[in-house]
Amino acid sequence: MKQLIVDLDDRSYPIYIGEGILDQISTFFRKHQINDQSPLMIITDDNIAPLYLKKVIVSLQESGYKVCEYIVPAGESSKSLSVLEKITGVALDAGLDRKSSIVALGGGVVGDLAGFVAASFMRGIPFIQIPTTILAHDSSVGGKVAVNHPKAKNIIGAFHQPQMVLYDTSTLRTLPEREIKAGLSELIKHGLIWDAKFAEWNQLNAEKLLALDSESLEYALYNGCKIKAHVVSEDERENGLRAILNFGHTIGHALEAVSQYNKLLHGEAIAIGMVGAAKLSVHLGYPQRIYKETKSVMKKYGLPIQIPNHLNVDEIMEAMLHDKKFSEGQVVFTILKDIGEAHIQRGISIDLIREIVENLRLEE
């Protein structure tokens, strides 16, 4: 088992990563003095509930915790204010108070939703993350929680740090292959933006990671979380450095927004976005290898690198210009100066971005 601390002064918290952590869940709750006088609420979805919910509840109850649950339908549509209102009603009925904790058992959707329930219930109560996807290694570090508005994703939310993150790698075995690949996309990103050695390791260990080899997963998740944690520690509220985490996301979010049918997964969309941002980096004068290696690592992990033909360039550009990452109307892009070295570039011409997007349709 590996452990790391996300260093945020009085909001610092530990992340535990390893095989079989769920079997010792109450030990971790006791160790971190999670209150046992007030009821806990576990929020999960209907994919995860049949797999792990009973185990978690029984283990916590046997250790003396009062536990209630709320199961949402799996998928993005559960990240809504109306679901938040329903959960809040159940929490009130169950007698949750200011010392109660909310436990998120699931992937990014459950983490974001449960995190915003915790951030807003009685103006903020403790929150514990139990991620069950690879992608959630990313969302469980940094405290960004939110629900969607019909007009925009993640637009209603908060910064709310968890008390701890319990990452049991054995839960990843039940993921479908497509989600495994897509989840590894953010891990690859963390190497590319921050750590050339980890980026190289990712190039060399694709096979092991795709096979969910336990030791390799632990190593990669630990490094991914560590890089994210380091960036977040420097810039908790996303005023500067944190924007490097958006590498691949500007184009990626636009692709997600316009791919209503045959929907791209988040990790797939940002894989294409990273190839685009790498190409932009080369256009801006940085080394050719940035593009070459970014493209090659995506291919090794079976991730897409080409914008699907059915997507319309005008619509992609339109979606990109409405993204909340465009501060004050300025076009800001996270690029690489080299592998392992990200840079936030301002004032890029929209024509150049359009050219990159058009080229991404021809990538192979």
Place this chain on the structure above:
Amino acid sequence: MKQLIVDLDDRSYPIYIGEGILDQISTFFRKHQINDQSPLMIITDDNIAPLYLKKVIVSLQESGYKVCEYIVPAGESSKSLSVLEKITGVALDAGLDRKSSIVALGGGVVGDLAGFVAASFMRGIPFIQIPTTILAHDSSVGGKVAVNHPKAKNIIGAFHQPQMVLYDTSTLRTLPEREIKAGLSELIKHGLIWDAKFAEWNQLNAEKLLALDSESLEYALYNGCKIKAHVVSEDERENGLRAILNFGHTIGHALEAVSQYNKLLHGEAIAIGMVGAAKLSVHLGYPQRIYKETKSVMKKYGLPIQIPNHLNVDEIMEAMLHDKKFSEGQVVFTILKDIGEAHIQRGISIDLIREIVENLRLEE
């Protein structure tokens, strides 16, 4: 004009109190570097909009600000997640971004709602309070913002400090008499819990304050804000000291909850609650004058001191025990050790509280 600073490290902010501040609104916005590149949104209600909205918008536009507006129906029912979702949609359409500010123009309902919009929009954007009621002197200090859930008031919210508070005492002239009295109730509370001299001043100046004498109002609002600001500075997230601000609120909230018809105003309910808490203080062995003076000051301001006959004691007790202020099932009460000296008393017997409530029906 008077000015004070609410001291909260990097979240510190100024409160300006005086006659005619709204006439110079853009000067204050410029002075505090409110961003003029991103659009602002003014949130107000349909009582206040006809009085001041146009003036505020024109003044800001003339100074170069882009301004949009959202007018909610006056009253508590606007503090809902569905209204928040609608406002967020309008904000998105108007192009608000992370550097935009939300301006709350109105009383406590508008402040709480607009504050939570600002706290949650893109995970938190700047927020400016322009209170137009006496009661809002209280809610505009401390950063507590929230909306209601159908099952409980203020249960979904955040701590989100404003950038500044602009308090124009001339706006108070349009308040109905009953609301003036009820608003002064929280001012009186601030004297009783913290400052014996201010408590005495309140005893002596009822007539002037009720007549909205400009100088007296400025003095009283300044002192009320100063006391609240001092308490909040010591305990921003309500872990300890801040609970003294709940003086009169435990019984008061219960009275508000059960008085569905012939509804008591917040200030009226807590006036009765303060008389009850003062009586409880005397029961616990503190000086008789606490009760005598609390009761006498309420009478001077024409505030109620007796629980209306149509309210049922069982229902009041039930409502009180469901209040979120009862941490972990313990009965906690803010009492006075003397005029100007509040104390948080734990472990009070429910029978004693019931006796106090029953006596409050006979008070005269």
